Amino acid sequence: MKPTLLILAAGMASRYGSMKQIDGFGPNGETIIDYSIYDAINAGFGKVVFIIKEEFVENFKAIFEPKLNGRIETDYVFQNFDLKQFGIEEEIYREKPWGTAHAILSARKVVKEPFCVINADDYYGYDAFKKMVDFLSDESSESNFSIIGYEVGKTLSEFGAVSRGVCKVDASGNLEEIVERTKVYPKDDKIFYEEDGEEFPLSFDTPVSMNFWGFTPAVFKITEKLFVEFALANKDKPKAEFFIPLIGENLVKSGEATFKVVPTSNKWFGVTYKEDKPYVQDSINQLVKNGTYPEKLWN
Template sequence: MATEQNNLTLVVLAGGLGSRFGGNKQITPLPKLERTIMELSIEDAFNAGIKQVVLIINKSVRAELEQVILPRLPNAMKVTLVEQSTDMLPTEFKHLAEHRTKPWGTGHALLCAKPHVKGPAVVITADDYYGPNAYKQMVEHFNQFQDASCMAMVAFPIEKTLSEQGGVNRGICEVEQCSLKRVTESLNIHQTEHGLVGEIEGKLHQLESQSLASMTFWGVTPILMAKLENGFEKFLEDYDSDVKKEYYLPNCIQACIESKHVSVRVYSAIDFWFGVTFKEELTSVAGKIYEHRQG
């Protein structure tokens, strides 16, 4: 029997400080659309059948979210706000929070959602726009696969994630028989007269335009949540004198794949991906999202 779609939770990682953007981009409305990327993503998820969302936020955006953004979300969407703070640590590591200014990373952000997520979850970032089809693909995945060891990701052909502002860094997915094997970081990916190239471990490599890039669109299960908790404690032990290191979600997922605790089924995205890093991109990205949503 298929899993009820309403068992799925959307988790939006919105706790970053937006230092390169120069402000809280999670709550910056897109020109012409007059809504944030996060709102559009929540609406797409809702239309795909996901009826509950957990927003992982930083304290500074809470008032604006509650007063301006939450009233614009679909009425039937159950919303839970969770503040990701630097002192959300196991008791024996609380002292590390005194010297920490930025959040502990995406792995810690998802861990903050753990008490509010009872089943599988779709995990996205607040400032990435993935298009409506990604959510439909994820709902179909969890309807088809009931096993908690079978996770998923929607990955985007690199050509659908390039920027007019210059080279981009992407995690290139190595896929075998529809399953993720690993994600390899490729830097400064850009078009040349000979096609796409990117730098991997200091060397320039030719890349296929259809190669899949990980853009933080994961379908996770309670198995990962348990592993995140153990992994975070180990991370804190290993780096207890380095308070700038971050605990990254993909690293934990990779460890789970290698230890065979989970497999991650990879789906190729149908829509384009759009993201905003710098304020200067806002108008251009907004225009493209507007066109896609009209289409």
């Protein structure tokens, strides 16, 4: 059974100013999602599931179905605020969605095979998808999951400091913890993170998470239990978000599961602000020029 690609595309993109998930970056208007799906198909994924807002479904279908029809199976699920589906009767006011780990639960009824989760607005590269397929096919289990570890030096922005989930890895290559460093930046050909006004060095190849996770369906039951606990504990915090690293942190600390940190040498790039767009466009054009992708992605 081929694994499934789950794409997180329900975000509001408030900082970007428009729906960056379907903005064009390639030479023929290709989205970043297009490149991820192209790599996923070539790596051996059998289905793609989009997590979106219900009001965007026709828009997404119009963009992606003509390209993907006959190439890979597609499905669409919706992230919503309904808590009764999790047995929570209490009305809890929200100012924003519940976060990426809650979004995964939206797919629990349609994903029955090993799967990976990615962001819609991040470019990951073929190597990461191939290594994830190999892990999901050969090593994943109900208690053995994975995360793609990018070299921090290949994930930085020229537009300022970034937040990165720095991974601590044990001798077996498994995740011990993820520490969120909110100010990571290059300086004088070195890399630093800042904490409490102090600078600390990071080696170029320190593994960081870019939200590329591998799971089996066993994670849905675990996540649902954790989400109910989180929602009730944060009912008075309308901006609190239930993120995927919270699943990893909980399972690693409890010993319920292991997360293999799968290294990749791919360069990551993504788009958060409008100012990022020319850089992303140039990066994709370079990949087209060097033959990584055809100029027309879907012929």
